[in-house]
Amino acid sequence: MMNGISPRYQMSIVQNINDRLFELYKSYEDVANYLDKWHIVYDCYGDNENFYFYFKDEERKKLDVKKTLHHIDGETLLKIAIDLGVETPDYIPSIPVFKNELKSSYETASQTFEKAFKNVEEDPSLAVGLANSALESIIKEILKDTRINVVWGEKDTLYSLIKSITKAFKLTAEVGMPDEIKTISTSLVGACKAIEDLRSGKTIFHGKMDSNYIISDSLYAYFIVNAVSTVGLFLLNFYKAKYPPIVQPTIDVDDLPF
16 A cells, blocks of 8 residues: 555545545444544543544534545545545556446456455455456456357366467467567466466465465555456457447338238
């Protein structure tokens, strides 16, 4: 997580968090109860806290949400934003666009990726594993298109799937394609293999002993989740460009001979 967050960005994210809170929770009481989950008191006297609650009335029943949020540190604000599903494009740029693409046609992958995104801070290991699974789901959905002539299996994992789809899309063998693009495409396969290896060897997904290394730093999880969104977005856009949806012809009932 980034420690230095600009005041301008904090102003923007506070407004977005405020709007989202009242979209999800309709009362000041529920909003206050939610923010209280992020509130930490460091001593038994209540004099040392990570942030303070500000109210609009003397009875302390109507929380001044914006003022409270403005006095929360930037790192915690980002964690709250992620928990609420508020976009954070300055920190994970491609994710907002990617999430919108998934919601339109890839429900399973969308739900999996949402879980990955929300667990980046809380459980980095889980986030990496889910991001891997989301990318697998996307590639499988694309490869189901009967116009794509490549052999693959339902049990294929990410490394096999990315090799299949790059072969189908001719990303490493297209005649006339610049060598630099082919090099990037080959690196894409290597990146997906690394993501799969992380999921298999460095996350909780395959059962680990106490002595095994498990990803626990959210910075690595951000890196992987952002990488998955970038790769996934490219594959989705390439697929739509090369294999546009087939439009079924409509029949005007007035033209029928009976």
